[in-house]
Amino acid sequence: MAHKVxxxxxNSTRVSAEDLHRQLSMIFQAVETPExxxxxxxxxxxxxxxxGVDTHGVSQVIGYSEAIESGFFTVPQETTVIxxxxxTALLSAGNGIGLVSAYExxxxxxxxxxxxxxGMVSIRDGHHVGMVAYYAMMALEHDMIGMSMTxxxxxxxxxxxxxxxLGTNPIGFAAPAGAERDFVLDMATSTVAGGKVGLxxxxxxxxxxxxxxxxxxxxxxxxxxxxxxxxxxxxxNTREQGSHKGYGLAMMVDILCGVLSGxxxxxxxxxxxxxxxxxxxxxxxxxxxxxxxxxxxxxxxQLHSTPTLPGEEGVLVAGDPEAEATEDRLVNxxxxxxxxxxxxxxxxxxxxxEVVI
Amino acid sequence: MALEYLKLDExNSIRISAEDLHKQVSAIxxxxGTPQDHAEITAKIxxxxxxxGVDTHGVGNAVRYxxxxxxxxxxxPQTVEVIxxxxxTALLSCGNGLGxxxxxxxxxxxxxxxxxxxxGMATIRDGHHIGMVGYYPMMATQNDMIGMAMTxxxxxxxxxxxxxxxVGTxxxxxxxxxxDERDFILDMATSTVASGKIGLxxxxxxxxxxxxxxxxxxxxxxxxxxxxxxxWSQxxxxGSREQGSHKGYGLGVMVDILCGVLSGxxxxxxxxGGENMSWTMxxxxxxxxxxxxxxxxxxxxxxELHETxxLPGEKAVLVAGDPEADFEDDRSANxxxxxxxxxxxxxxxxxxxGVEVFI
Numbered sequence: 001m002a003h004k005v006x007x008x009x010x011n012s013t014r015v016s017a018e019d020l021h022r023q024l025s026m027i028f029q030a031v032e033t034p035e036x037x038x039x040x041x042x043x044x045x046x047x048x049x050x051x052g053v054d055t056h057g058v059s060q061v062i063g064y065s066e067a068i069e070s071g072f073f074t075v076p077q078e079t080t081v082i083x084x085x086x087x088t089a090l091l092s093a094g095n096g097i098g099l100v101s102a103y104e105x106x107x108x109x110x111x112x113x114x115x116x117x118x119g120m121v122s123i124r125d126g127h128h129v130g131m132v133a134y135y136a137m138m139a140l141e142h143d144m145i146g147m148s149m150t151x152x153x154x155x156x157x158x159x160x161x162x163x164x165x166l167g168t169n170p171i172g173f174a175a176p177a178g179a180e181r182d183f184v185l186d187m188a189t190s191t192v193a194g195g196k197v198g199l200x201x202x203x204x205x206x207x208x209x210x211x212x213x214x215x216x217x218x219x220x221x222x223x224x225x226x227x228x229x230x231x232x233x234x235x236x237n238t239r240e241q242g243s244h245k246g247y248g249l250a251m252m253v254d255i256l257c258g259v260l261s262g263x264x265x266x267x268x269x270x271x272x273x274x275x276x277x278x279x280x281x282x283x284x285x286x287x288x289x290x291x292x293x294x295x296x297x298x299x300x301x302q303l304h305s306t307p308t309l310p311g312e313e314g315v316l317v318a319g320d321p322e323a324e325a326t327e328d329r330l331v332n333x334x335x336x337x338x339x340x341x342x343x344x345x346x347x348x349x350x351x352x353x354e355v356v357i
Numbered sequence: 358m359a360l361e362y363l364k365l366d367e368x369n370s371i372r373i374s375a376e377d378l379h380k381q382v383s384a385i386x387x388x389x390g391t392p393q394d395h396a397e398i399t400a401k402i403x404x405x406x407x408x409x410g411v412d413t414h415g416v417g418n419a420v421r422y423x424x425x426x427x428x429x430x431x432x433x434p435q436t437v438e439v440i441x442x443x444x445x446t447a448l449l450s451c452g453n454g455l456g457x458x459x460x461x462x463x464x465x466x467x468x469x470x471x472x473x474x475x476x477g478m479a480t481i482r483d484g485h486h487i488g489m490v491g492y493y494p495m496m497a498t499q500n501d502m503i504g505m506a507m508t509x510x511x512x513x514x515x516x517x518x519x520x521x522x523x524v525g526t527x528x529x530x531x532x533x534x535x536x537d538e539r540d541f542i543l544d545m546a547t548s549t550v551a552s553g554k555i556g557l558x559x560x561x562x563x564x565x566x567x568x569x570x571x572x573x574x575x576x577x578x579x580x581x582x583x584x585x586x587x588x589w590s591q592x593x594x595x596g597s598r599e600q601g602s603h604k605g606y607g608l609g610v611m612v613d614i615l616c617g618v619l620s621g622x623x624x625x626x627x628x629x630g631g632e633n634m635s636w637t638m639x640x641x642x643x644x645x646x647x648x649x650x651x652x653x654x655x656x657x658x659x660x661e662l663h664e665t666x667x668l669p670g671e672k673a674v675l676v677a678g679d680p681e682a683d684f685e686d687d688r689s690a691n692x693x694x695x696x697x698x699x700x701x702x703x704x705x706x707x708x709x710x711g712v713e714v715f716i
Contacts, residue, residue: 175618287621
């Protein structure tokens, strides 16, 4: 099944995070991305790969660099502040690399939270921001809570509806712990992220019932290419099991990212367009940060000690699988799927830069 | 599904005007020593829930709140204390009083701060039940703001992969104003269903569908037990590993962090039954863009969603807040149906307390 597909020695090559960062930055720079922006984009993509979120990882450099070359992304880009107040900013990403504008946006949100306690930034005219939790996590080192959301073109049906109308519209949320690992939630508001269905399609395996429906309302288990004859289910899947909740959360993301920014909701976006919303909350404004972290530790410890369902090994907390992948991959290198590994090297040569992986 | 048939109708309920219900609820609360202003706030929120068809969080609860006040579980009269405050943030203590009063004040402060600085956030400790959590964001939408509210509760929901209750049903509410269309008002437990639906099924003796709850061994529960405890728990939204139970669970913990950890009041595993910590937030839309432009884009989005072709057998695609707005249209005009048992209970309680019977 799709969610059991793991990278291993037979299907991937281990490369150090440092080399991957250099390689990605060089490819971005070779297509005229300024060095500081290339480094930001490389950092976000390598972080996803290090955390095991391979669908949003280093291989994306191929598509992004092509989008830059074709002019679909405007590079060099300028992130413009359209309006700004003490705690808020509306930015235009200037049609550039989404990773760069979201990174800059979160820096602004954090700065405002440092000064006034809260900061929120909504970003229009943007593209793919990669692993959405990255930006929420930027708040952690400032002892802040971070939130991040982003929209996309439709692939998910509304509850009771038979046609795709909403993006998978993921939500990221991060809060710092003390001795335990930080809490880092990163979830599509659909039953599964679009990437998981794409992976199953590439590997020729079926997906479970509940992930997608045809427009006639029949379960789709053999994933097709993107077309209008099927849609992903919102989290909750059916009326009885709460599909209106996943659908409602997806609309919330559309409102905060697309309507608040004016960049447009899912249905108004062209493919590859993504609007984004970021928020930072300064914990010290509410209570002592060490007390906060100690209570986080207590909560996480209690959740970890929950007896499991039969057949399960342990109860996890959001961010655990990614932290485990990080521990392994920082020491032993990041496994890059053989096809992606060859693709990145070929792309480096194509844009006329050195191969360092 | 059995619960679909559980509607209030002429055979099992009596229609009362919202005004009379407000007077009755306020009189009962004042009858046990609640100051008038606090009784009015609580009555307003309870009647709003009943008007909007959220009967599990409506006027019928006035009786049990008045009992909690009388037996000292709630401290009345209460003092809502501001423990710490900055430009955009506030930490409040509810003073163990009525949760409604502190949550209402938290949202009022959030709105005032958002008006001055763009954003406002309050987190509230030492609290009790705040009723229909969707009420508080609606306070923001009336001020051309986006509102959010959350509240936690003692453990009833299992973590993904876990077999014991550890997280509350921890609902999330979010409201955003529209123009010609109805406002977007999301109000959702982070479990597959709110616990009130399971309680209702139990009272009425009907089964619940598989997917809502499991035993400590992971078997589906369809005949919900009368007691809470370690032997069964509700499922987080998503239901199973394969269908995304880690997402409902993750959202439940997010609510615990914002309500319980940020306030210091405690999380699901630490709360007694009836203790609830809360969180409110307001966002001033005009700081980002023209409010009329915002509302007209909301209208466009909502219209497109309403026009989505429905699945076979479904009538139409709804938007969050639609069912409640339909109820409100009907009940504002024709009165609020109050379940016969609750109607008798409220009248009896009013008579016991020696306050006027308005209904």
